[in-house]
Amino acid sequence: MTADTKLSVIVWNEFIQERRDLTSRAIYPEGLHTVIAKALKHPPRHGQSGPELDVTTATQDEPGHGFSEARLSKCDVLIWWGHLGHENVSDDLVERIHRRVLEGMGLIVLHSGHGSKIFRKLLGTSCSLKSRAAEKKERLWVVDPSHPIAAGLGKFFELPTEKMYGESFDIAQPDSTVFISWFPGGEVFRSGCCWDRGYGRLFYFRPGDACKPTFHDTNVQRVLANAVQWVAPRFRFND
Amino acid sequence: MTADTKLSVIVWNEFIQERRDLTSRAIYPEGLHTVIAKALKHPPRHGQSGPELDVTTATQDEPGHGFSEARLSKCDVLIWWGHLGHENVSDDLVERIHRRVLEGMGLIVLHSGHGSKIFRKLLGTSCSLKSRAAEKKERLWVVDPSHPIAAGLGKFFELPTEKMYGESFDIAQPDSTVFISWFPGGEVFRSGCCWDRGYGRLFYFRPGDACKPTFHDTNVQRVLANAVQWVAPRFRFND
Amino acid sequence: MTADTKLSVIVWNEFIQERRDLTSRAIYPEGLHTVIAKALKHPPRHGQSGPELDVTTATQDEPGHGFSEARLSKCDVLIWWGHLGHENVSDDLVERIHRRVLEGMGLIVLHSGHGSKIFRKLLGTSCSLKSRAAEKKERLWVVDPSHPIAAGLGKFFELPTEKMYGESFDIAQPDSTVFISWFPGGEVFRSGCCWDRGYGRLFYFRPGDACKPTFHDTNVQRVLANAVQWVAPRFRFND
Amino acid sequence: MTADTKLSVIVWNEFIQERRDLTSRAIYPEGLHTVIAKALKHPPRHGQSGPELDVTTATQDEPGHGFSEARLSKCDVLIWWGHLGHENVSDDLVERIHRRVLEGMGLIVLHSGHGSKIFRKLLGTSCSLKSRAAEKKERLWVVDPSHPIAAGLGKFFELPTEKMYGESFDIAQPDSTVFISWFPGGEVFRSGCCWDRGYGRLFYFRPGDACKPTFHDTNVQRVLANAVQWVAPRFRFND
Numbered sequence: 001m002t003a004d005t006k007l008s009v010i011v012w013n014e015f016i017q018e019r020r021d022l023t024s025r026a027i028y029p030e031g032l033h034t035v036i037a038k039a040l041k042h043p044p045r046h047g048q049s050g051p052e053l054d055v056t057t058a059t060q061d062e063p064g065h066g067f068s069e070a071r072l073s074k075c076d077v078l079i080w081w082g083h084l085g086h087e088n089v090s091d092d093l094v095e096r097i098h099r100r101v102l103e104g105m106g107l108i109v110l111h112s113g114h115g116s117k118i119f120r121k122l123l124g125t126s127c128s129l130k131s132r133a134a135e136k137k138e139r140l141w142v143v144d145p146s147h148p149i150a151a152g153l154g155k156f157f158e159l160p161t162e163k164m165y166g167e168s169f170d171i172a173q174p175d176s177t178v179f180i181s182w183f184p185g186g187e188v189f190r191s192g193c194c195w196d197r198g199y200g201r202l203f204y205f206r207p208g209d210a211c212k213p214t215f216h217d218t219n220v221q222r223v224l225a226n227a228v229q230w231v232a233p234r235f236r237f238n239d
Numbered sequence: 240m241t242a243d244t245k246l247s248v249i250v251w252n253e254f255i256q257e258r259r260d261l262t263s264r265a266i267y268p269e270g271l272h273t274v275i276a277k278a279l280k281h282p283p284r285h286g287q288s289g290p291e292l293d294v295t296t297a298t299q300d301e302p303g304h305g306f307s308e309a310r311l312s313k314c315d316v317l318i319w320w321g322h323l324g325h326e327n328v329s330d331d332l333v334e335r336i337h338r339r340v341l342e343g344m345g346l347i348v349l350h351s352g353h354g355s356k357i358f359r360k361l362l363g364t365s366c367s368l369k370s371r372a373a374e375k376k377e378r379l380w381v382v383d384p385s386h387p388i389a390a391g392l393g394k395f396f397e398l399p400t401e402k403m404y405g406e407s408f409d410i411a412q413p414d415s416t417v418f419i420s421w422f423p424g425g426e427v428f429r430s431g432c433c434w435d436r437g438y439g440r441l442f443y444f445r446p447g448d449a450c451k452p453t454f455h456d457t458n459v460q461r462v463l464a465n466a467v468q469w470v471a472p473r474f475r476f477n478d
Numbered sequence: 479m480t481a482d483t484k485l486s487v488i489v490w491n492e493f494i495q496e497r498r499d500l501t502s503r504a505i506y507p508e509g510l511h512t513v514i515a516k517a518l519k520h521p522p523r524h525g526q527s528g529p530e531l532d533v534t535t536a537t538q539d540e541p542g543h544g545f546s547e548a549r550l551s552k553c554d555v556l557i558w559w560g561h562l563g564h565e566n567v568s569d570d571l572v573e574r575i576h577r578r579v580l581e582g583m584g585l586i587v588l589h590s591g592h593g594s595k596i597f598r599k600l601l602g603t604s605c606s607l608k609s610r611a612a613e614k615k616e617r618l619w620v621v622d623p624s625h626p627i628a629a630g631l632g633k634f635f636e637l638p639t640e641k642m643y644g645e646s647f648d649i650a651q652p653d654s655t656v657f658i659s660w661f662p663g664g665e666v667f668r669s670g671c672c673w674d675r676g677y678g679r680l681f682y683f684r685p686g687d688a689c690k691p692t693f694h695d696t697n698v699q700r701v702l703a704n705a706v707q708w709v710a711p712r713f714r715f716n717d
Numbered sequence: 718m719t720a721d722t723k724l725s726v727i728v729w730n731e732f733i734q735e736r737r738d739l740t741s742r743a744i745y746p747e748g749l750h751t752v753i754a755k756a757l758k759h760p761p762r763h764g765q766s767g768p769e770l771d772v773t774t775a776t777q778d779e780p781g782h783g784f785s786e787a788r789l790s791k792c793d794v795l796i797w798w799g800h801l802g803h804e805n806v807s808d809d810l811v812e813r814i815h816r817r818v819l820e821g822m823g824l825i826v827l828h829s830g831h832g833s834k835i836f837r838k839l840l841g842t843s844c845s846l847k848s849r850a851a852e853k854k855e856r857l858w859v860v861d862p863s864h865p866i867a868a869g870l871g872k873f874f875e876l877p878t879e880k881m882y883g884e885s886f887d888i889a890q891p892d893s894t895v896f897i898s899w900f901p902g903g904e905v906f907r908s909g910c911c912w913d914r915g916y917g918r919l920f921y922f923r924p925g926d927a928c929k930p931t932f933h934d935t936n937v938q939r940v941l942a943n944a945v946q947w948v949a950p951r952f953r954f955n956d
Contacts, residue, residue, distance in 0.1 A: 049528055102843055102887065104624065122841040124889070126819055141406045142429050146582065146674045151712035155407055167380045167419065168394060170819065170915050172841070173892050175654070180406065180419060180427045188380050188419045188427045196624045198842050198887050234629035234891050277645040288767055341604055341648065343863070363650070364676055365580055366507050385821065385913045390951035409580065409676050411602070415892070435863045437603050437648050473868035619884045619905050645858045645897065646872060658884065658897060658905045659855060666858055666897045666905045 006054040007076040007232050011037045012066065013060040014085040022208045030124065032081060033057045035215045036224060039060045041201070043225035044218060050229035053183055060085050065093055072096055074106055077228050080119075081208065083112035094118050095129040095214070101199030106231025111208035114169075119204070122197050123172045130166035132185065137160040138207060139182045149192060149203065149226045157219040163209040165189045171204075181206060192223070194230070201231040245293040246315045246471050250276045251305065253324040256300040256449040257447075263449045271447070272296040274454045275463060282464035283391065283418025283457060289468035299324050311335055313410035314344055316467050322351035333357050338355055341437030342410060347463070359441070361436050362411045369405035371424065377401040377446060378421045378462075379430050384446065386417045388431060388465045389444065396458040402448040404428045410443075420445060431462070435471070440470040481699050484532040485554045489515045490544065492563040493537040495498075501549060502688045506637040508558045510537045510559060512684070513693045514702060521703035522630065522696060528707035538563050543571055550574055553583055555706050558597075559686065561590035572596050580676030586702070586711025589686035597682070600675050601650045608644035610663065616640040616685060617660045618669050625656045627681065635697040639686040643667045649682075659684060670701070672708070679709040723771040724793045724949050728754045728843065729766040729783065731802040731893040732926040737853035741927045749798060749925070752762050752932045753941060758785075760942035761935060767946035777802050782810055789813055792822055794945050800829035811835050819915030823948025825941070828925035831886075831900065838922070839914050840889045849902065855879040855924060856899045864895045866909060866920065866943045874936040880926040882906045888921075899921060909940070911947070918948040 010211055013033035017024040024227035037055045045193030058066025060082070078097065082089065086158045094117045101107050101122065114127045118140065137158045142150045179192035205223060207214045213218055252272035256263045260454045267274055270304055276294045297305025299321070317418060321328065330352050340361065348358045353366045368448065377398045381389045405426030411434065418431035430445035446453045489513035495502045506513055515533045536544025540562070556575065560567065572595045579585050579600065587597045592605045619634045644665030650673065657670035669684035683701060685692045692698055730750035734741040745752055754772045775783025777799070777863035795814065799806065811834045816826050826836045831844045855876045859867045872919065883904030889912065908923035922940060924931045931937055 051527060124839040124841045139425055143406050143408070143429065144408060144412070144674060145677045145714070146679050146712065148712055150714075152714065154714075167382050168384060169382070172889060173383070173415070173913055175890050177411070177416075180429075182421065182425055182427045186378055186421055188421045190382065190419075196622060198889055199623050201624050234624065234626055236623070236628075236630065236632075283808070290766060363600040363602045383913060384953070385918050385951065387951055389953075391953065393953070411650055412653050412674055413735045435651055435861060438862045440863050473863065473865055475867075475869065475871075617903055621884050621886070622890070622922050623885060644757065646862060647860070651893070653860070654890070655894075658907075660903055660905045662901055664856055666899045668860065668897075681909065 001052070003133065005135045006052045007050075007228065008096050009040060009053050009055045009079065010071070010075050010076050011040070011055065011057045011079045012081065012145055013057070013059055014082040015061065017051045017082045021211060027211065027213050028215070031057075032060065032210060033059065034215055036079060039215070040219040040225060040228060044222045049157050050232060053228065060089065066091060067093060067096070069096075072100055075100065077106040077108065077232055079110065079224070079228075080113050080116060081110045082116045083210070086116050089117055091117070093119060098122065101200035101202065102228035102238070104199035106200060106228070106233060107202050108231060109204045110228050111206060114204065122202055123195070125172055126170045127171045129189070130187065132164040135162055135164040135183055135185065136160075137184055138164075140179045140207070142178065143180050144178045147176055147194075148230045149178050149194070149223060149228050152222055153219060157174055159207055159212070159217060159220070162207055162212050162214060171221075179206075199233065199236070203227045203231050240355065245291045246289075246467065247313050248279060248292050248316045248318065248467055249305075249310070249314050250279070250294065250296045250318045251320065252296070252298055253321045254300065255323045260450060264382055266450065266452050267454070270296075271449060271454050272298065275318060278460040279464060279467060282459045284438045289471060292467065293450070299328065304328060306332060306335070308335075311339055314339065315441060316345040316347065316471055318347045318349065318463070318467075319352050319355060320349045320352055321355045322449070323379070324353050330356070333360060337361065340439035340441065343438035343472035343475070345439060345467070346441050347466050347470060348441070348443045350445060353443065362434070364411055365409045368408045368428070369426065371403040371405075374401055374403040374422055374424065375399075376423055377403075379418045379446070380421065381417065383417045384421050386415055386433075387469045388417050388433070388462060390465050391461055392458060396444055397407050398451070398453055398456060398459070400453050401446055401453060404445055419443075438472065442466045442470050480690055484530045485528075485706070487518060487531050487533045487553050487555045487557065487706055488549070488553050489533065489535045489557045490559065491535070491537055492560040493539065494562045505689065505691050506693070509535075509537065510688060510693050512536065517693070517699040518703060518706060520663060522700045530705065531619060540568065543567060544576070545571060547574075550578055553578065555584040555586065555710055557586045557588065557702070557706075558591050558594060559620060560594050561586045561688070564594050567595055569595070570581070572599060576600065579680065582677035582707070582711035582714070584678060584711060585680050586705050586709060587680070587682045591683060592682065601673070603650055604648045607647045607667070608665065610644075611640040611641040612707035613618050613640055613661055613663065614638075615662055616642075618657045618685070619660065620656065621657045622654050625654055625672075626654050626708045627672070627701060628705050630700050631697060636699070637685055637690070637692055637695060640685055640690050640692060643684055657684075677711065678716070681705045681709050723731065724767075724945065725791050725798065726757060726770050726775045726945055727773045727788070727792050728757070728772065728781075728796045729731045730774070730776055731799045732778065733801045738928060744928065744930050745932070748774075748776065749927060750776065751780045753796060756932070756938040757942060757945060760900045761939045767949060770945065775807065776858050782806060784810060784813070786813075788815055792817065793885045794823040794825065794949055796827065796941070796945075797830050797833060799833045799943065800927070804832050806834055808834070811838060818919065821916035821946040821950035821953070823917060823945070823950060824919050825944050825948060826919070826921045828923060831882075831921065839919055840912070842889055843887045846886045847904065848904070849881040849883075852879055852900055853877075854901055855881075857896045857924070858896065858899065860897050861893050861895045864893055864911075865947050866895050866911070866940060868943050869939050870936060876924055876929070876931055876934060877938070879924055879929050879931060882923055896923075910919035916950065916953070920944045920948050926938065
């Protein structure tokens, strides 16, 4: 990026469940990526300040999974949602995204993206966790209240229905942990985790099952808008 | 310390509630410090290896709160339990303990000790938290499974009845977080936190209400035995 | 702070050496605080984006060291330079600044401020270090290139003449280390360190001897401008 | 591992330079792995305490690079020295070592091993750095004096002749940084870095050029003996 210009943000979605599953389709008829993209175009007030965004979307079934060389090379922030299609993402694209992160592109990995090739490659661990389909509620506690990703939130916020993810979450120790989730079934989870990798920044955010209305939630949209600014690349001289 | 010798461990307790409160006295007739000291003399097998321990106790009502200059200067690891008496601990002793930690003495702060002068002085924050007296259960998840303090534990362990402490816990970001607690009322808490300060090491462990049988619990005793080895000073040349 | 408004920044200086010492006075005739304040009003392009600044100054000899209750309560970011006057700063002010940091005020501590009461209180350590007056050069390496405080810098930058500070620097482990300095005499130093404390953020920056032209340096001014945005408080709801 | 038994330590060396290069051969006639193995069998006193060691060696030209399934599955701590042969290490072995680390095996990567497949896989970054062949001296400063890997060292130690490695070192932020090196040519380097990965621990130690007598140095041997204990797996129940 150069200063004084818009941030180029791509919201990537495998876009499989919303086509196959009636529940998912009812919540996200045009795919969850379109809901995220729309929310980023009109972020909540009082969040983290920063450059304006130029938001587009891409899906797994597009040629090259939606990434030409030119498009990826101009991307400042990539948001990644995948699950059923993880193993079908081309290794070549994973290499190219990895290189772009080390060069400075920001990456936000959502929910089931914990199992994606790119997330495991950046963390060096299995990224495995405990999960359970049926949950009534998730409560996300802010444990790093000065972190920009928590800007505009209270001490916690809740999602009325979400899938459960529990510890132990096999990740590299986060540079910062912003959220810890509580689930009624007895589990906890580090739900908002930050890492630096090369010149780039990585944020993992736990919520976002494709069959839950999570990306319509105002607090979730606030977190994503804040996170885009936090992972966004900083200007640097060639060195 | 010098290598090849025993570690000198002092278990300090304000020893107020066990004298005033019938419930507490029934559980810890001679004070919770004596139960901890006895457990450390016979630590569970399969924990963290290290030097043998020379364990003694001290209480707030002793002259100098139990610390002569000579005694404190030879102490390798201090375990601290306080609550009602926090403000009556002499500032001079707090300064001396602080100096000893920076020189290399290990310090383990238990439960309500989060509000003690020495803990707040070492962390630089208010160390405030949310609490509630009536709780049925605490489940402690291991989130740093390679940490020596978690040696010999499974993925989690439970205490059938404990007081609740919840986030946000106003502490300096831990160098490592070993445990995160789950409480049935909807709270989470960073229950096992590690920091370095000068040549010394600090471990905070959440459980241990004076009216609960926590220090009789095998897993808790294992954590304390491991933690003593982890905070213990390392040999160093004069420099 | 509230979003959409200017950040209130106070540059505080004990302002002693520039009055006593001819070398210092020649470099900073009106005090180093005025040079810093002027630079922040015209920050270099290509740095970290964020709200505009409302910059004022204060000195130790003013009534209340320049801080009325009202003024401190509205301050978003405080920059602190002290040395000879550390012990004469009132304990009451130190308590009030400490409280403000925990509430969310950003604090930037410069150079000899490592020995100030407020820095030691926030870190919990002695903050001692090794120092030597006569040095020819300091080279600061960027070791966290994705950090906002390094925005617009190359792999390293140099100051032609500075006082030497060397390890071991007795501080709490930084949440992030942005710079490591190299000195020709054989020393290294963690020169740019970040910590969270409560709702507030703290940045320590090593350079800035009162007898060296450091605060006239473009890279130093860029670091300070970036750091003001990094420590600035985020909007939050009352909670 | 099980408690009460010896730690199984394997010192692995590609063993190429000592056969090709006269300087290297003169210093390490039987390979640098044999010097390291011998030193671990007689560690310096006053270091980190822990179980006794059962030390063996392996080299790249052995069948399976020296690792049968059975041998790797019993290994508690692996020490890795590679350089010219990095790309010829089989991907299958890298996968198996990676899995063993996540299961709890400790890994110590030396010097040019920063470019090995296993190190890059565990960190998720390029692990690139700046280097220069001709250096007269390296001074390693202890910046985490309470860390077990620094046990028995003073404030710093020196190697009279070593290759230079400089920042920026493209690594995941270390969980702890134990050493920072100073080089006369103007560079600094994070020379002793610790990370957790799964149930395993990883330590990177910078010194150890195959043409320098580094592994004959007493302080280096002390660091390696301490590091073996630090990365060693802890007992755990099946979970």
